[in-house]
Each structure stands twice: as C-alpha cells, then as structure tokens.
Amino acid sequence: MAQDGDTQCEEPQVNMYTLEELRKRNSAKDLWLVIHGRVYDITKFVEEHPGGEEVLFEQAGADATESFEDVGHSIDAREMLKQYYIGDLHPDDCKNQGQKDVLLTTSSSSSSSWSNWLIPAVAVVLLGFMYRFYMVDSRSS
Numbered sequence: 632m633a634q635d636g637d638t639q640c641e642e643p644q645v646n647m648y649t650l651e652e653l654r655k656r657n658s659a660k661d662l663w664l665v666i667h668g669r670v671y672d673i674t675k676f677v678e679e680h681p682g683g684e685e686v687l688f689e690q691a692g693a694d695a696t697e698s699f700e701d702v703g704h705s706i707d708a709r710e711m712l713k714q715y716y717i718g719d720l721h722p723d724d725c726k727n728q729g730q731k732d733v734l735l736t737t738s739s740s741s742s743s744s745w746s747n748w749l750i751p752a753v754a755v756v757l758l759g760f761m762y763r764f765y766m767v768d769s770r771s772s
C-alpha cells in the first residue's frame with residue numbers, strides 16, 4: 632500500500648557525459664558538442680546549420696561555448712539548442728570551467744565597484760577645481 636512517504640516526486644534523471652566520451656562523437660554520423668556545460672547531439676542539425684557544417688566539425692566532440700558565443704547567436708538559435716539537448720557535462724569536467732567563471736565574476740564585480748565610486752569622486756573634485764578657478768577669475772576681472 633502506498634504511504635505518505637511513497638508519494639515523493641523523483642528527481643529528474645540527467646545524463647552525465649565526460650569530455651573523454653564526448654571526444655569520440657566527432658564524426659558526421661555522430662556529432663556532439665558542449666555549450667555552457669550542456670551536451671548536445673547535433674548530428675541531425677549539421678546540414679541545416681546556417682553558419683555551415685565546417686564550423687561545427689571544428690568544434691565536434693569538444694566544448695564549443697566560446698565559438699558559439701563569439702558568433703553572437705540569436706535568441707532563436709539558443710532556443711533551437713533545446714531540441715538537441717541530451718545531458719550535462721560531468722561535474723569533474725565542469726570544475727575548471729566553473730572556477731574560471733567564478734574568478735571572472737568576482738574580479739569583474741570588484742573592479743566595477745571600484746569604478747562605481749572612483750569616477751564620480753574624480754568628477755566632483757574636478758568640478759570643485761573648475762568652480763574655484765571660475766570664482767577667482769570672475770573676482771579679479
């Protein structure tokens with residue numbers, strides 16, 4: 632008999648793939664790539680790709696995040712990705728990428744907080760000087 636404890640929903644199962652496994656999927660018959668830690672089987676899409684087959688073969692079996700972003704793909708292109716999604720990159724292979732992201736975020740956010748107050752502060756000091764000189768000038772003439 633079903634009890635209260637039995638009615639829990641199960642976590643959706645996500646397939647995990649290592650970069651090692653991915654490397655083998657680099658042919659026209661079997662073409663996978665990773666974008667933002669997600670694995671896509673784009674074998675059927677290769678011929679339809681508006682950017683051509685060649686660029687996809689260059690990235691086949693590897694992480695194509697950078698090249699995908701460099702092109703500046705449209706929202707439509709990003710939507711298309713969903714239908715080819717087959718799983719996630721294994722966390723062991725994601726580690727380095729994740730750390731890179733964190734480092735980038737931290738350093739960029741700390742540098743932006745610097746410029747957040749430094750630029751207005753310099754502007755205020757400059758304005759102060761300009762005002763002073765203007766007043767001295769107008770008094771002496």
Ligand code: HEM
Pocket residue numbers: 671673676680681682683686687690695698699702703704705706707708709711712715
């Ligand atoms: C499976 C993932 C991909 C999908 C679904 C996809 C989809 C698309 C789509 C729909 C376009 C038309 C323009 C747009 O809507 O942005 C496009 C153009 C293009 N894509 Fe991809 N693409 C993928 C991966 C890649 C990768 C890995 C590269 C590597 C360099 C690439 C390079 C290009 C280039 C060069 C164009 C032409 C851009 C232009 O003519 O301005 N794509 N792609």
